Amino acid sequence: MADHTREIRDIRLVVLDMAGTTVADGGLVEQAFAAAARHLGADPDSMLDHVRATMGESKISVFRHLFGEEPKAQEANRAFEAAYAELVDGGRVAALPGAREAIEALTAQGRTVVLTTGFARPTQDAILTALGWRDLVPLTLCPADAGGRGRPYPDMVLTAFLRTAAAEDVRQVAVVGDTSYDMLSGVRAGAGVVAGVLTGAHDTDALRAAGATHVLGGVAELPGMLT
Incomplete structure (x- = not known):
């Protein structure tokens, strides 16, 4: 209303x-973040609170906060984008x-x-x-x-x-x-x-x-x- x-x-x-x-x-952002975290050998559950709190922020900024150094953040961002693209291609959007x-x-x-x-x-x-x-x-x-x-x-x-x-x-x-x-x-x-x-x-x-x-x-x- x-x-x-x-x-x-x-x-x-x-x-x-x-x-x-x-x-x-439909939870796709969280699913893609989880896939990116696992790609880097991290526990996604430990990061989800920050991911939820920062919904709407540039995704690379979120990964810089979570992973610090630039090469790792960029790798996480690429993994996130690939996972989200796969969900889109699967008709999930x-x-x-x-x-x-x-x-x-x-x-x-x-x-x-x-x-x-x-x-x-x-x-x-x-x-x-x-x-x-x-x-x-x-x-x-x-x-x-x-x-x-x-x-x-x-x-x-x-x-x-x-x-x-x-x-x-x-x-x-x-x-x-x-x-x-x-x-x-x-x-x-x-x-x-x-x-x-x-x-x-x-x-x-x-x-x-x-x-x-x-x-x-x-x-x-x-x-x-x-x-």
């Missing part, structure tokens, strides 16, 4: 997260209910939609291809497209703002995601709307604590909220 606790501004650019927000995760329709409705309202992710570009492209979304939006961004830092930094939101030129002011941007890091990236970018959805990693309290201005049951509620 939409939460209209703050006046909606003239939103012209909508920056949408993928896994957990528009794309059903699906759009969340109403996600495509919401994106099409936002576009029909005259807003520009950009899809962002913490995954590397090959994984993002594999998901977009599997869903038939390659031509759904004018721009998709991964951390490497925006300087490499990923969330919770505002870089991808600000890159979307600059590259689309869809908005005149960052307050005309809405950032939507399912994690605390999505919310932080929106707050740090100065977005007028920072909306959390309850279809992914974090609950209402976590989203609010990270700065969510609105909390929705799912992305399907977004077009109605912005009108």
Whole structure:
């Protein structure tokens, strides 16, 4: 159910997260992380709490925290991407209910939609291809497209703002995601709307604590909220 606790501004650019927000995760991120940890001879169970807490962050950043030195972190990241790609190829990825329709409705309202992710570009492209979304939006961004830092930094939101030129002011941007890091990236970018959805990693309290201005049951509620 939409939460209209703050006046909606003239939103012209909508920056949408993928896994957990528009794309059903179904535990695939955790499965791929476990595969990567086992590849490096580590116990995945000892790492899952950190993985869950940092959902939405650039995956290479997570591996740098877990494994430290760069060569090992890069190896873990490659193993993660390979495991996730295998799950995608196996038909394990699906759009969340109403996600495509919401994106099409936002576009029909005259807003520009950009899809962002913490995954590397090959994984993002594999998901977009599997869903038939390659031509759904004018721009998709991964951390490497925006300087490499990923969330919770505002870089991808600000890159979307600059590259689309869809908005005149960052307050005309809405950032939507399912994690605390999505919310932080929106707050740090100065977005007028920072909306959390309850279809992914974090609950209402976590989203609010990270700065969510609105909390929705799912992305399907977004077009109605912005009108």
